[in-house]
Amino acid sequence: MDKNIPYKTYLNENEIPTKWYNLRADMKNKPAPLLNPGTLQPMTAEELSGVFCSELVKQELDNDTKYFDIPEEIQNFYKMYRPSPLVRAYCLEKALDTPAHIYYKFEGNNTSGSHKLNSAIAQAYYAKKQGLKGVTTETGAGQWGTALSMACSYFGLECKVYMVKVSYEQKPFRREVMRTYGASVTPSPSDTTNVGRKILAEHPGTTGSLGCAISEAVEVATTSEGYRYVLGSVLNQVVLHQSIIGLESKIAFDKIGVKPDVIIGCAGGGSNLGGLIAPFMGEKLRGEADYRIVAVEPASCPSFTRGKFAYDFCDTGMVCPLAKMYTLGSGFIPSPNHAGGLRYHGMSSILSQLYHDKLMEAVSVEQTAVFDAATQFARVEGILPAPESSHAIRVAIDEALKCKETGEEKNIFFGLTGTGYFDMVAYQKYNDGEMTDYIPTDDDLAVGFAGLPKTDL
Amino acid sequence: MDKNIPYKTYLNENEIPTKWYNLRADMKNKPAPLLNPGTLQPMTAEELSGVFCSELVKQELDNDTKYFDIPEEIQNFYKMYRPSPLVRAYCLEKALDTPAHIYYKFEGNNTSGSHKLNSAIAQAYYAKKQGLKGVTTETGAGQWGTALSMACSYFGLECKVYMVKVSYEQKPFRREVMRTYGASVTPSPSDTTNVGRKILAEHPGTTGSLGCAISEAVEVATTSEGYRYVLGSVLNQVVLHQSIIGLESKIAFDKIGVKPDVIIGCAGGGSNLGGLIAPFMGEKLRGEADYRIVAVEPASCPSFTRGKFAYDFCDTGMVCPLAKMYTLGSGFIPSPNHAGGLRYHGMSSILSQLYHDKLMEAVSVEQTAVFDAATQFARVEGILPAPESSHAIRVAIDEALKCKETGEEKNIFFGLTGTGYFDMVAYQKYNDGEMTDYIPTDDDLAVGFAGLPKTDL
Numbered sequence: 001m002d003k004n005i006p007y008k009t010y011l012n013e014n015e016i017p018t019k020w021y022n023l024r025a026d027m028k029n030k031p032a033p034l035l036n037p038g039t040l041q042p043m044t045a046e047e048l049s050g051v052f053c054s055e056l057v058k059q060e061l062d063n064d065t066k067y068f069d070i071p072e073e074i075q076n077f078y079k080m081y082r083p084s085p086l087v088r089a090y091c092l093e094k095a096l097d098t099p100a101h102i103y104y105k106f107e108g109n110n111t112s113g114s115h116k117l118n119s120a121i122a123q124a125y126y127a128k129k130q131g132l133k134g135v136t137t138e139t140g141a142g143q144w145g146t147a148l149s150m151a152c153s154y155f156g157l158e159c160k161v162y163m164v165k166v167s168y169e170q171k172p173f174r175r176e177v178m179r180t181y182g183a184s185v186t187p188s189p190s191d192t193t194n195v196g197r198k199i200l201a202e203h204p205g206t207t208g209s210l211g212c213a214i215s216e217a218v219e220v221a222t223t224s225e226g227y228r229y230v231l232g233s234v235l236n237q238v239v240l241h242q243s244i245i246g247l248e249s250k251i252a253f254d255k256i257g258v259k260p261d262v263i264i265g266c267a268g269g270g271s272n273l274g275g276l277i278a279p280f281m282g283e284k285l286r287g288e289a290d291y292r293i294v295a296v297e298p299a300s301c302p303s304f305t306r307g308k309f310a311y312d313f314c315d316t317g318m319v320c321p322l323a324k325m326y327t328l329g330s331g332f333i334p335s336p337n338h339a340g341g342l343r344y345h346g347m348s349s350i351l352s353q354l355y356h357d358k359l360m361e362a363v364s365v366e367q368t369a370v371f372d373a374a375t376q377f378a379r380v381e382g383i384l385p386a387p388e389s390s391h392a393i394r395v396a397i398d399e400a401l402k403c404k405e406t407g408e409e410k411n412i413f414f415g416l417t418g419t420g421y422f423d424m425v426a427y428q429k430y431n432d433g434e435m436t437d438y439i440p441t442d443d444d445l446a447v448g449f450a451g452l453p454k455t456d457l
Numbered sequence: 458m459d460k461n462i463p464y465k466t467y468l469n470e471n472e473i474p475t476k477w478y479n480l481r482a483d484m485k486n487k488p489a490p491l492l493n494p495g496t497l498q499p500m501t502a503e504e505l506s507g508v509f510c511s512e513l514v515k516q517e518l519d520n521d522t523k524y525f526d527i528p529e530e531i532q533n534f535y536k537m538y539r540p541s542p543l544v545r546a547y548c549l550e551k552a553l554d555t556p557a558h559i560y561y562k563f564e565g566n567n568t569s570g571s572h573k574l575n576s577a578i579a580q581a582y583y584a585k586k587q588g589l590k591g592v593t594t595e596t597g598a599g600q601w602g603t604a605l606s607m608a609c610s611y612f613g614l615e616c617k618v619y620m621v622k623v624s625y626e627q628k629p630f631r632r633e634v635m636r637t638y639g640a641s642v643t644p645s646p647s648d649t650t651n652v653g654r655k656i657l658a659e660h661p662g663t664t665g666s667l668g669c670a671i672s673e674a675v676e677v678a679t680t681s682e683g684y685r686y687v688l689g690s691v692l693n694q695v696v697l698h699q700s701i702i703g704l705e706s707k708i709a710f711d712k713i714g715v716k717p718d719v720i721i722g723c724a725g726g727g728s729n730l731g732g733l734i735a736p737f738m739g740e741k742l743r744g745e746a747d748y749r750i751v752a753v754e755p756a757s758c759p760s761f762t763r764g765k766f767a768y769d770f771c772d773t774g775m776v777c778p779l780a781k782m783y784t785l786g787s788g789f790i791p792s793p794n795h796a797g798g799l800r801y802h803g804m805s806s807i808l809s810q811l812y813h814d815k816l817m818e819a820v821s822v823e824q825t826a827v828f829d830a831a832t833q834f835a836r837v838e839g840i841l842p843a844p845e846s847s848h849a850i851r852v853a854i855d856e857a858l859k860c861k862e863t864g865e866e867k868n869i870f871f872g873l874t875g876t877g878y879f880d881m882v883a884y885q886k887y888n889d890g891e892m893t894d895y896i897p898t899d900d901d902l903a904v905g906f907a908g909l910p911k912t913d914l
Binding site for chain 2: 012375379381384
């Protein structure tokens, strides 16, 4: 152990950032605007206000303001579970016998079990401030739904969650956590919405997808009095709120006098990755520092590494605005054997633009290798990681093993987004040796691509 | 919010105590010794060494040494999940509209989900140091088994866990966490031991009890080469290791210049309560300070409030040493509707002696009231508490409401031992309005008392 670097570096409460950082302000090539699915013209603030809260629409559309003040009520909520620790993985380093120094920012020490709470509390706050009655949303693994339930309960808002059916069945306890926080939870697709009924009619046996669940949640929000829709990933506003992860990490690294060489984050819709890298990418964009930044995605849902950079629907029902992003097509649904999270077909427009501009790399990994890494990590570092987070662990371990070969003392930094306590069905499959991998064929992907909208943008 | 008192007070890593405090050294009336179940004479170190590791036997029998050094390897492991925060419950205070100041020490931020890891790592360390192959244990809710699995995996020891059958069935995910850490898990009573087969023959439909599971684990430990038995509660050594909770709390309180008036802890076998109160009770015993100390137990398993202070078997199979304690009799099994943890029939000898000497109080609470408190707490403080911990929350809330009536600004301090992520079956029952209470009748208790051994001690 390096005497100058503790196992865990915590900020004091008065060091927690009081502003979110808007990465877009430093991007030369801004992310492309959302388009109206009917007119294919950029969505106006007014149009977006039918779906999202007004303050959040402002944040969504603002590519220029560099910092947004975090309202005091949100700061206070953050203090209940933040700052999150920056951890030096001494035990993992020792187990790997690597000269590399491994660090991770652990966002799992709250009941939602992940970083999702950082944006949930912000979105609930603005909904409450606007005088709304409640919000609707979708959830996959359930982390986002749990986070939003907690946030709504805190502010006394109603919360209606559409949960991807396969997760609803595999993760019944998540449903109960949401109910304990007062939310209603419906498996998606359901017969409670027009779009759900349509999807069920066309694909009777479907286990659901985030895209379906989004469509249902949006329909309910836009047809119910006093409701708006909120989303836990992909959107610019979410990356803004999640910048708290990277900002805290940066302050902690400065405290211990360390500069990361490689920054690794798992990527589904991009909420964690975008937040984790924000201030580091900002330095890179401004030419103040350089970092190697790596997005890790599942081989079974490879939007960065095998997707197209194109305008696409954010949901299966095509009721949402179109976003320009790396996408597998809104009709893409990962193979049913996929247990590892990160199931979304697209990717944050911000991250997509940065990747397109070659400011970051992306790799895909198979799920049994991910669970190998998860188990190895759990046994030495004590934390049972979420499958999502374990994608980043896999690549961090691979990087550390490369350093062992080369003798390099690199500083490897990854985002440990959450815990796997509600993912024990997947772990059981792995423990029983029954986990399998599936890499989609080009033909599989062609199905999703065929559904891409025809635009010239 | 009081500007001088943060939401969470963390110690720096170099402030984590490096010695455990042995409360017995300050007790005028020492806890009674363990007795050999055959001879009814005090167990010698040699006799105990057949069951427990030698260093742990020393700790178990030492009533005089005030501090024990924490070995560096254990200190390093502690740094992976400690210090735990001392939290000011600002949001709960606000929700209750009480002038009281509420604090809690949160021990749930580790994968075992509770304070149990504090002793598990110590016991695994001494087993490894003695060159053992593995250890056996029992687990109820699974927190202890998970903690021990983590500790054994860290030191490369085998770990055989006997899990109370009702918990094994209600908490399948706990089993998978233990397996992920490499442990073997057997539902108890099982047909893998003589005592298990005997209990199954006598009570074919039994859902098990901690007492049964202990008997099985002890049998396997004492009949397998290179194995010893370890226990997560009740024993003096466990209270010693758990003193880290109270010691850290005391340092944190001193940091913020606060002295608690009331200290509240849930009590099953006494591992948390003993550790939480240790340094405070020490001050009280030495006449340096006074505190009101309250043990909280379930009305369905009321060893302090309705038990007898007598020598009793620690296990159902009567293979373990006898301990003098408040007990309901080793044959007592809580009503099947009891979902709230803290199911053990007896109580730590140390705590029993302190209670007998009127140095602390005890109250019992019913489980629906406990889940009311748990849900109220979760919704404002964000943490979903374990049912066990929620017993302390119930009484802390009640005390805060009394302060509301009297206008007193008391400092109320309780131990939040863990999280309820693996207790969602119980929460579901509560959410569905199907949770019931059961207070044992005097006739129910008479059955357990009838099995108390006849000793004159």
